[in-house]
Amino acid sequence: MIARTYNKGLLVVISGPSGTGKGTVCKRLLEKHPEIKLSISVTTRQPRKGEVEGKNYFFRTEQEFKQIMEEGGFLECAQVYDSYYGTPKKYVREQMNAGHDVILEIDIQGALKVKERFEEGVFIFILPPSMEELRKRITGRGTESEEAILKRFQSAYQELDFMNRYNYVVVNDEVEAAADRIAAIIQAEKCRVDRNHHINEQLLGGVI
Known part of the structure; x- marks a missing residue:
């Protein structure tokens, strides 16, 4: 071997x-x-035409986003105008553990x-x-x-x-x-x- x-x-x-x-x-x-793989962000903004859940973004409500944030689920996050964006720790870990x-x-x-x-x-x-x-x-x-x-x-x-x-x-x-x-x-x-x-x-x- x-x-x-x-x-x-x-x-x-x-x-x-x-x-x-x-x-x-x-x-x-x-x-x-x-x-x-390209990291996929979580966002609270509404999907634009042609955008797909889990491909372009993970779309969540503001309440869901803040819950993830409180649980330490983001590597980083920020507010851009009226929407929130964050890098989900769970998704990154899952992809890495799968060898990607x-x-x-x-x-x-x-x-x-x-x-x-x-x-x-x-x-x-x-x-x-x-x-x-x-x-x-x-x-x-x-x-x-x-x-x-x-x-x-x-x-x-x-x-x-x-x-x-x-x-x-x-x-x-x-x-x-x-x-x-x-x-x-x-x-x-x-x-x-x-x-x-x-x-x-x-x-x-x-x-x-």
Whole structure:
């Protein structure tokens, strides 16, 4: 029998400043690796046309949401305008125990909350290749005023200071390459010694 490295799933938290393209990178990663699951949030807002329970979101009433929150059932949660959103701890655990890696794309503040409650997660910070390119990406959206663009750029500049709170950094110079780097990080994490004590036990026990 050949020894297998870590066979449980990992929670991979991906975040970074606005405009770094983290959503696009995550989408490409999931296209290339369909075995990886995207974390599904719980929300109190009403389903939009085409949205499916358990696929896009878990839709709950505000009372149900607050009960989950009181029971410590969220890795993180926040109120956005009149609705609540949260990352369900139970769903993430179930997917990981089934051997699926789970991607959580989230803002920096949310990621840091998850890190407080889930230290075994893998935290990846996405960077632009340059600040000039970041400004181009933010400006290229064409949906915001010059004032809003400047505010977003300044916020992104400040958010760079949070990079040291993460385990890894990936520069999104090209989407395909960035997705491949994240996949490589996941594989490397599964080969870490502290995740694979069982192999030593199997060897010493003569199981292999």
